[in-house]
Amino acid sequence: MGQTERVLRIQQMLRERAVISRKVFLDELEISPAQFKRDLAFLRDRFRLTIDYDPARRGYVLARDAGTAEFELSGPMYTAREIYALLIMQDLINQLQPGLLDEHVGPLRERLKRLLGQEDLRSDEVRRRIRILHMASRPVEPRFFRVVSHATFERRRLALRYFGRSRSERTDREVSPQRLVFYRGNWYLDGWCHLRDGLRSFAVDAIETASLTQEAAREIETAVLDAHLGAGYGIFAGPSEQRATLRFEPGAALYVAAEQWHARQTQVWEPGGRLLLTVPFFNQQELVMDILRYGPDVEVLAPEWLRESVRRRLSDARARY
Numbered sequence: 001m002g003q004t005e006r007v008l009r010i011q012q013m014l015r016e017r018a019v020i021s022r023k024v025f026l027d028e029l030e031i032s033p034a035q036f037k038r039d040l041a042f043l044r045d046r047f048r049l050t051i052d053y054d055p056a057r058r059g060y061v062l063a064r065d066a067g068t069a070e071f072e073l074s075g076p077m078y079t080a081r082e083i084y085a086l087l088i089m090q091d092l093i094n095q096l097q098p099g100l101l102d103e104h105v106g107p108l109r110e111r112l113k114r115l116l117g118q119e120d121l122r123s124d125e126v127r128r129r130i131r132i133l134h135m136a137s138r139p140v141e142p143r144f145f146r147v148v149s150h151a152t153f154e155r156r157r158l159a160l161r162y163f164g165r166s167r168s169e170r171t172d173r174e175v176s177p178q179r180l181v182f183y184r185g186n187w188y189l190d191g192w193c194h195l196r197d198g199l200r201s202f203a204v205d206a207i208e209t210a211s212l213t214q215e216a217a218r219e220i221e222t223a224v225l226d227a228h229l230g231a232g233y234g235i236f237a238g239p240s241e242q243r244a245t246l247r248f249e250p251g252a253a254l255y256v257a258a259e260q261w262h263a264r265q266t267q268v269w270e271p272g273g274r275l276l277l278t279v280p281f282f283n284q285q286e287l288v289m290d291i292l293r294y295g296p297d298v299e300v301l302a303p304e305w306l307r308e309s310v311r312r313r314l315s316d317a318r319a320r321y
Helices: 003-016 022-029 033-046 080-096 102-116 118-129 142-154 222-229 250-257 284-292 304-319
Strands: 051-054 059-062 156-164 169-183 186-193 198-203 207-216 242-248 266-269 275-281 298-302
Touching: 003 022, 003 033, 003 059, 022 033, 022 059, 033 051, 142 156, 142 169, 142 186, 142 207, 169 198, 198 222, 242 250, 250 275, 275 284, 284 304, 298 304
Parallel strands: none
Antiparallel strands: 051 059, 156 169, 156 207, 169 186, 186 198, 242 275, 242 298, 266 275
């Protein structure tokens, strides 16, 4: 048993029993008196726990003063590696969306670090060694994210003011949230829009005000959500599927073959190293954006109207130069 597990066990024993003799500690933890002394010092210094020896009762007691509860780490016992993993996950979450959960995980992070001890604070290296780049992500206001996530889990309706970028207009909506989606560096809310009387995906960063109402959220089955919002291409999915067939030249084919454009895509290799990719889609907007980023290394084979749409976009772009 490592020190992290021992000090958690000592703390747990002191909370569960009124008084514990040193012999009980030594026997249950299978440690020497010197190690027990070091563990007590660690708990007193690191967690500021008041652990006293009561001569009358011949055992150790945990003082239940006002300052104790703040530094107790109750709940399940963790190994040092598990705590280290939790710290890494917290840091990655903070890089994923800075400040999003600081209010809730910040205090826990400090307690976990305190438990590991100064010599084990290698989790602070995470930010130096693992970088998450937000090149195309849009910042989310943390207070709105908390309201939206709370409503989603509590199954309450949301009153939103939403800025629709495609039409550059603001609307007040009542939404029954169904699920939060993290897609390509950005957060979206899938929900039933009571204004439009249908399922919609809302960019969380475009929410300008958010508050919970007293009404229960309308429930939509997951299968219905997936059929409407998960059947087509990307976040612009819809209920009616079409299929695009794309041919990639060898220079791009190896990259595309390693990518997942859609869960139900198909790939076929052609002679000479070219790749045929077929993907379902509903709204062409995002699919066309992905096609255009491969420039001359991709050709749209079908449907014909999608091929014409891409040709027109390329022609318009060429005209600017």
